[in-house]
Amino acid sequence: MICFPNAKINLGLSVIEKRSDGMHNIETCFVPIPLFDILEILPSNNFEIEDFGIPITCAPNDNLIIKAWNLLLSLNPDIHPVKVCLFKNIPIASGLGGGSSNAAFFLKEMNKIFNLGFSLNYLELLASEIGADCAFFIKNTTTIASGIGNVFKSIENPVSGMIVTVIFPQIQISTKDTFLKLKPKNHSNLIKVLMDKNSNWKNELSNDFEEVIFKDFPEIGHIKNLLYKSGAVYSSLTGSGSAMYALSKIPLDIKGLMDKYFTWSGIIV
Secondary structure, X not given: OEEOOEEEEEEEEEEEEEXXXXXXXXXXXXXXXXXXXXXXXXXXXXXXXXXXXXXXXXXXXXXXHHHHHHHHHHHOOOOOOEEEEEEEOOOOOOOOOHHHHHHHHHHHHHHHHOOOOOOHHHHHHHHHOOOOOOOHXXXXXOEEEEOOOOEEEEOOOOOOOOEEEEEEOOOOOOHHHHHHHOOOOOOOOHHHHHHOOOOOHHHHXXXXXXXXXXXXXXXXXXXXXXXXXXXXXXXXXXXXOOOEEEEEOOOOOOXXXXXXXXXXXXXXX
């Protein structure tokens, strides 16, 4: 069985407070975008993953598909092993959610193949044990996420029909270190800004990670400025990775960026 795990962008990301368990409460809007990996599940005598495309360099213990398999195995020790063939097209450590999407789609496909009978809500619960934004990809619709990114409220997609352009400079950013440098703002006006048709997203909709990341990596902030100069209606860091995205009504002229970085563009459904 073949499926196509997609990426996501964040419309705004507010870090509200640090919790007693060391995690942070946030508020953001996840939007699926049509940038895809390819995942195929085949019968096998032993569980294995074969990857193609962008090399996967993480340790096996950090691979979210392996975590998803181990989770299924703990629930059903008799489940038959499979071989996973994964073509990676979504940049790794970019903030686009590729690894989380792979794990979520793996859970969904295994549920179908083996008739496990898990509801979408239960699959979300399982996915939340694997990664912070993994659960979003179970229903995979435009969503306001709060808590640690695992409390969801579906909303109408405010950017449907717009062109999204992604630029990934392949800069590795430590989410843990970035969180340590952030000062939580104790409030968020994200929903109000998203729902107000008269709001100015460029000035009012922000990703709190940009303040720290642009200071540490000025090149990423420079990319954002170039995207606005190219005609972007809105541009932002996505998640806590180093990928920048731009929203526009017409294709952007990014030839200068294409020569240097991973670039991709598509239309948001």
